[in-house]
Structures are given as C-alpha cells and as structure tokens.
Amino acid sequence: MNFKLITMAIYATYLTNKFGFLLKNAKTKEKQMLLREEYSSTLFSKLRINVNVINKEKLPQDGKYLLISNHKSIIDPLIIESALVNTKIRGYWVAKKELYNSFFFGMFTRNAGSILLDRESKNMSSFFKRLKEVSSNGDSIYIFPEGTRNKENTPISSFKEGARIIALKNRLAILPIFIKTNANEILKEAINKRDKDLTIDIEIGDIIDYKDKTPLEENYRNIFNLDK
Template sequence: MNLKQISIAIYATYLTNKYGFKLKKAKSSEEKKALRIEYSQVLLSKLNISVEVLNKEKLPKDGNYLLISNHRSIIDPLIVELALKESLIHGFWVSKKELFNSFFFGTFTRNADAILLDREASNMSSFFKETKEVVKKGYSIFVFPEGTRNKTSNPISTFKEGAKLMALKNRIDILPVFIKTNANQVLKEAIEKRTKNLKIEIEIGDIIDYKDKEPLEEIYKKQFIK
C-alpha cells in the first residue's frame, strides 16, 4: 500500500467508528437512517464516487419489504442506503457474525440496526424470531441473497435459499435492486488511482410478490440481466 492508500484506510476506519458511536447514541430508527445516509455520503464523497439511481420512480415511498441486492464490494450497503435516500423505507441489515466482531465494522454494525446471522448456530430459530420482530415494528429487512461477495466474472452468483424463506415467513413482498456497475472495480480505481468523478449505477426493480413460486434468482435475473 502506498501512502495515499494508507491514509484512506485510516480515514475510513476513523469515520466508520465515529458514526458507530453516533449510532449508539441515536434515539430512534429514523435518526439511525439519517446517520447511515450521512455516513454513506461522506465516505463515498471522500472516494470521489457518486451514486446514480435508475428507475427511481419504481422505489416505494414507504412500507416494509425484503430488499435484495447483488453483492460485489464492501461499499454495496452504502450504495443501497443512498438509493433509498428519498424513501421512508428503513431496513435492518442481515449481517454475519464476523461483521459484529470486526474491528473496522463492529461498532457501526452493532449499533446501526442489524440482524445477526450466525451461520454456525445449531438452528436458525432465534434469527427468524428477530426478523419477525423487525417486520412487526414496520421495518424492512435488507439482505444480499448471494450470502457473500461475488468474486466471479458473472454479474451475480447463486442465491441462497434463506432470502426467499425470510419473505415467506414474514409475508412481506420483495424489493429488488441491482448494482449495475461493478462497484469493486470502481472502489479499486478510487483507492489506487484517486480518479475523480467516479459513478456507480444502481437500478430499482419491480416488486416481487412473496407468494411467487418461481425461484427468486430466476425472477431477479429476468429483471436485471438482459
């Protein structure tokens, strides 16, 4: 890493933990939503990255959904947050245990409205119980159905079954979004070359009925992979 890359890493760590403590003091989910958006704007601005939302008219103004997105980079949650900036939708991110315990993300994740997913747990009853509590309070659930970052050359990798199950168990429709730009490549360019005026496109899809029996991955591909 060169000096510029080190300085960006230090700044990102500082900013993430700063907002983690701000989120800890937040008194409502509305305040947390505002802080999550602010954090996303500040960090992406530092990286000279802007977010353009395609099909913005399809984005619901409010309601609770299972939001699903493809996943290629560590900044994908920030991109999704900015896509929802003009909506009242506020979601709890499904976050793996490693993020809750991470030095970099831990304070932020634990305080930003998140649902812990422990893949090593003997059963998932506590996880699904928490998702029901979140939905009952009127909030959405945000998840990357691929389960982990897609490092292949394909725009999406295989979906895990858990995403569709969450929608069915909670009887909530699915809001699909697609990060059209390879955000990982853009992030590398931002860090390594400090390129100005970088842009990432995210597309809003059509609402999917939770009762739809077609595999979720296939519906998603039909909407976004032309």
Template sequence: MNLKKIKMAIYAMYLTNRYGIKLKKAKSSQEQMNLRLQYSKELLSKLNIKINVENKECIPTQGQYLLISNHRSIIDPLIIEIALENSNINGYWVAKKELYNSSFFGTFTRNAGTILLDRESSNMSVFFKKAKEVVSQKHSIYIFPEGTRNKQNTPISSFKEGSRIIALKNRLDILPVYIKTNANDILKEAIEKRTKDLTINICIGDIISYKDKTPLEENYKKQFNLD
C-alpha cells in the same frame, strides 16, 4: 500498501468508528437510519463516488419489503442507502457475525440497525425471531441473497434459500435492486488513483410478490436481463 491506501484506510476507520459511537447513542431507529445515510454520503463523497439510480420510479415511497441486491464490494450497503434516500422505507441489514466481531466495522454494525446472522449456528430460530420483531416494528429487511461477495467473473453468484424464507415467513414483498457497475473496481480506482467523478449505476426492479413461486434467482435474473 501505498501511502494513498494507508491514508484512506485510516480515514475510513476513523469515520466508521465515529459514526459507530454516534449510532450507539441514537435514541430511535429513525435516528439510526439518518446516521447511516449521513455516513454513506460522507464516505462516498470522500472517495469521489456518485450514485446514479435507474428506474427511480420503481422505488416505493413507503411500505415494508425484503430488499435484495447483488453483492461485489464492501460499499454496496452505502450505495443502496443513498439510492433509497428519498424513500420512507427503513430497513435493517442482515449482517454476518464476522462484521459484528470486526475491529473495523464492529461498533458500527452492532449499532446501525442490523439482524445478526450466524451461519455456523445449528439453530436459526434466534435469527428468524429477530427478523419477525423487526418487521413487527414496521421496518423492512435488506439482504444480499448471494450470502457473501461475488468475486467471480459473473454478474451474480447463486442465491441462498434464506431470502425466500424470510419473505414468506414475514409476508414481505421483494424489492430487487441491481448494482450494475462493478463497485469493487470503482472502489479500487477511487483509493489507488483518486480519480474524480466516479459513478456507480444502480437499477431498481419491479416488486416481486412473496407469494410468487418462481425461484428468486430466476426472477431476479429475468428482471435485470442477466441470462
């Protein structure tokens, strides 16, 4: 690891844990959401990364949705937070147990408004109970239906069935977003070369009804011409 990487890693850890402590002290879910947005802006600004949103008119100004997105990099949640900045949609992220237990992300993840997903558990009732509780409090749910970061040379990897089940159980229409730029490549360039004025393009799709019986992956690919 070169000096630039070390400096950025130290800064990112400092910033993430500083906001994790702020989030722990937050007195409302709205304060949590505001802090998440501030964190996203501060870190991406430090990385000299800007977010360009295509089809902004497709972003609902209010309501509850299951937001789904492709997933290539650790900064994907930050990209989406910024893309939705001018919307009143407040969502809880579905977060893996590994993030809850991480020394880097743990404090932040546990306090940022998330739903714990333990993929090793044989009983998913706790997860679905928490999801229902979040929706009853008028929040949306954000998830990466691929389940983990896509490290293949393909636009997306296979979707897991869980996203569709969440939408059906909670009667949440689906808001698809597609991060067009390979954010992982941009992140590497930002850290290793400190390139200025880097841009990540994100595209907003049309709302998909939770009643739509078309396979979610097929619907998503059609929206963004990924076939």
C-alpha cells in the same frame, strides 16, 4: 500498499468507528437511520463517488419490503443506503457474525440496526424472532441472497434459499435491486486517484410478490436480463 491507500484506510477506519460510536448512543430508530445515511454520504463525498439510480420511478416511496441485491463490494450497503435516501423506506441489514466481530466494521455493524446471522448456530429461533420484530414494526429487511461477496467474473452467484423463506414467513414483497457497475473497480479507482467524480449505477427492478413460486434467482435474472 501505497500512500493513498494507507491514508484512505486510516480515514475510513476513523469514520466507521466514529459513526459506530454515534450509533451506539442514538436514542431513536429515526436517529439511527439518519446516521447511517450521513455515514454513507460522508464517505462517498470523500471518495467522490455518486450513485445514479436507474428506473427510479420503480422505487417505492414507502412501505416495507425484503430488499435484495447482488453483492460484489464492501461498499454495497452504502450504495443501497444512498439510493434510498429520498424515500421513507427504512430497514435493517442481515449481517454475518464475522462483521459483528470485525475490527473495522464491528462497532458500526453492532449498533447500526443490523440483524445478526450466525450460520454456525444450531438454533435459529432468535434470528427469525428478530426478523419478525422488525417486520412487525413496519421496517424493511435488507439482504444479499448470494450469502457472501461474489468474487467471480459473473453478474451474480447462486442465491441461497434463506431470502425467499424470510419473505414468505414475514409476508414481505420483494424489492430487487441490481448494482450494475463493478463497485470494486470504482472503489479502487477512487482510492488510487481521487481526482475526478465517479459514478455507480444501481437499477431498480419490479416488485416480486412473496407468494411467487418462481425460484428467486430465476426471477432476479429475468428482471435484470442477466445471462446464466
């Protein structure tokens, strides 16, 4: 592990836990969302990473959605937060139990308005109840339908069925987003060099009706012209 990697890891850990503490003490949902945006912009400023939104005209300015995205990097949620910053769309991330217990992300995840998904639980009623509460309050739900990071050399891996079920149960239109740039490679370059501005392209797709019976993965591939 080189010196630049060590210093960035220390800074990122400090920043993440600092904002985790601030989020814990946030009194309102609005303050919570603003802190999430500030965290993303602060870290990306340090890394000199910019987010470029393609098809920005397709990005709704308000409303509630099931936002879905491909997932290759640990900074993917921050990329999406940055893309939405000038809209009134506010949402809650579906987060795995492992993130809640993580030394690095734990405090932040628990306090950032996330929805706990415990795949080992035999009773998912509390999970679906929380989703319903979020949707009923007019907020969006953000999810990576692949279920975990795609570490293969493919645009996306197989989608789990859960995302479509969430959309149906909560009558949420689906907002598809595709992170075109390999964010993992950009992150590595930002950490190891940090001497120039780097850009991550993120593409907005057409809204999918929650009643659409086409498999979600098929719809997503067609919208973004992804090879199977």
